[in-house]
Amino acid sequence: MSDGDGEFIDVRELTKTFTVRRKTGLLRRTATQVHAVDGISFALRRGEMVGFIGPNGAGKSTTIKMLTGILTPTDGSLRVAGVDPWQERTRLVRRIGVVFGQRTTLWWDLPLRDSYGLVRRMYRIPRARFEENLARCVELLELGDLLDVPVRQLSLGQRMRGDITAALLHDPDVLYLDEPTIGLDVVSKARVRRFLVALNAELGTTVLLTTHDLSDIEHLCKRVVVIDHGRLVYDGLLSGLHEVGRGERTLVVDLERELPPIEGIPGARTVRTEGPRQWLAFPASASAAPLVSQLAADYPLVDLSLREPAIEDVIARMYAG
Amino acid sequence: MHLLRLNFAVALSGFRRYATYRVATAAGVFTNTVFGFILAYTFIALWHERPHLGGYDQSQALTFVWIGQAMLAGAALMGGGFQDEFHERIRNGDVAIDLYRPVDLQLWWLASDLGRAAFQLLGRGVAPLAVGALAFDLALPSSPWVWLRFLLAVWLAVVVSFALRYLFALCGFWLLDATGLNALSTLLSLFFSGMLLPLTVFPGAFGEVARLLPWSATLQVPADVLLGTHPGGSAAGLAFQAGWALVLLAAGRALQTAATRKVVVQGG
Structure with missing residues (x-):
């Protein structure tokens, strides 16, 4: 059973169908099939850090639950580190x-230190290994002063860092992060992101990150897997999303005076005017140079600036399409 | 060996978690003591009218009352303990986290409930029993062996009580709102443990059946072991408890397999 090379997480035609019974009359109930995950395939190499995104109800959590072995797939095949998660969950x-992000693995009434002691026993972590891992997390996540504080007294950001530590004490090969920065302030977010980058670089931990905060993805992942309605809609580089999502760049043009909307520039259309300022949209894949030269030739230009498409907009368009 | 150490650590954490709440413990001791006095005077009135009711003399009956108060929180005779927490975790989906751990769900909760029980027997049990012994003439044995057998009976009572509550709690996987079921569980426990009246008081077939049900292992049997009044001797009482413990834990295991296999873990 080799899992050192090749695909570390291998998902093929993964499907999960739930039967939902609804009341349709006084006593009658109709069963409908809901395809929460509908034939998804993707693979992760060891040490990759991949963003897993999709709108609410897209099937992200269901997929993660199957990857971690707490749900059985209806169909398709699934290997994580060479193991069938459901068959060999423990x-x-x-x-x-x-x-x-929205649940905790820590014990509410106990100090962090006691929770970690329990984790050590559960995973049978050798003492030296445990001390080393704990020391690294405590240093990088700045937990030193918090170890003896009961979890219920921690702030959300502190608790999150405590949770991340708890998940890493047993040297996992794969780390699943579900909304790890939800509700965190800017400083805490940055701290968590820096830590994840270091973890991935130094220990080669494979990371699958689910989030609605796309700036997480931009900071952490080169590759994204996007699902919607249980189907895979994109799997590739983050930078490639713009083309697939028909991303548009915007040229903001300041003219000498107020003029009717600019016309006759191939590939561009005016989307907004405000006094002497106009906004022109054009495909993200096209070059801005010919546009600018034609504008300069035809119109009294004072100034211009270029805006890249926001990844949020790109993804919103993908979901809509 | 490893499993033993893990479960000891889990039990210790259960003990510590409850030990944090000192004011709640003090309030519990007060409540148990007041409840004990009310029951004690009720029993005095009853036994005055009907001496040797249920085969007990008055001081044995009063001992029964205070043993009940001492075990009320520890053996979770009126519900509580891990059950509320486990049920809440099923309802809000946090149980997923428990399933991500490389430990057995039932064993984990059993260990943590034993830790809780150990704290509550010491923190909420000893004081009311001492007050009862000072205020009334109780039939407490002097032999350390009897006390040792009683301790074993109390431990088995907690295990049986856990196994019963685990079965009820698991139903939450299907029902989602198990409030009604919890109320039923508490009511059955309150009555069939002997908490309201010793089960030996009830005549005929009803009494026979009540004494054979698993709830009688949670109070009636330990009290009889302490009083030396178990028919067939203390060993038979302990065997009765151990038997129910095994049967109920096995049933809980089967239901757990069905629950985690068939049922969807709630929430994202």
Whole structure:
């Protein structure tokens, strides 16, 4: 059973169908099939850090639950580190770490230190290894003063850092992060991101990151997998999203005086005017140079600036399409 | 060996978690003591009218009352303990986190509930029993062996009580709102443990059945072991408890497999 090279996480035609019973009359109930995940395939190499995104209800959590072995797939095949998650859940969980932004794996009434002691026993982590991992997390996540504070007294950002530490003490090969920065302030977000980058670079931990905060993805992942309605809509480089999502760049043009909307520039259209200022949209894949020279020739230009498409808009357009 | 150490650590954490709430513990001791006095005077009135009711003399009956108060929180005879927390975790989906751990769900909760029980027996049990012993003439044994057997019976009572509550709590996977079921569980426990009246008081077939149900292992049997009044001797009482513990834990295991296999873990 090799998992050192090749695909570390291998998902093929993964499908999960739920039967939902609804009341349709006084006593009658109709069963409908809901395809939460509908034939998704993708693969992760060891050490990759991939963003897994999609709107609410797209099937992200269902996919993660199957990847971690707490849900059985209806159809398709699934291997994580060479193991079928559902068949060998207790073996697999020793090799994965899971962090939920909206749940905690810590014990509310206990200090962080005690929670970590329990984690050490659960995963049978050798003492030296445990101390080393804990020391690294404590240093990088700045947890030193918090170890003896009961979890219920921690702030959200502190608790999140505590949770990330708990998920890493047993040296997992794969880390699933579900909304790890939700509700965090800018400083805490930056700290968590820096830590994840270091973790991935130094230990080669494979990371699958689910988030609605696309700036997380921009900071952390080169590659994104996008799903919608249980289907894969994109798998590739983050930079390639713009083309698939028909991203548009915007040229903001300041003219000498107020004029009717600019016309006759091939490939561009005026989307907004405000006094002497006009906004022109054109495909992200096209070059701005010919546009600018033609504008300068035809119109009294004072100034111009170029705006890149926001990734949020690109993805919103993908979902809509 | 490793499993033992893990479960000891889990139990210790359960103990510590409850030990944090000192004011709640003090309030609990007060409540148990007041409840004990009310029941004690009710029993005195009853036994005055009907001496040797249920085969107990008055001081044995009063001992029964205070043993009940001492075990009320520890053996979770009126519900509570891990059950509320587990049920809440099923309802809001946090149970997913428990399933991500490389440990057995049932064993984990059993260990943590034993830790809780150990704290509540010491923190909420000893004081009311001491007050009862000072205020009334109780039939407490002097032999350390009897006390040792009683401690074993109390431990088995907690295990049986856990196994019962685990079965009820697991139903939450299907029902989602198990409030009604919890109320039923508490009511059954309150009555069939012997908390309201010793089960030996009830005549005929109803009494026979009540004494054979698993709830009687959670109070009636430990009290009889302490009083030396278990028919067939203390060993038979302990065997009765151990038998129910095994049967109920096995049933819980089967239901757990079905629950985690068939049922969707809630929420994203």
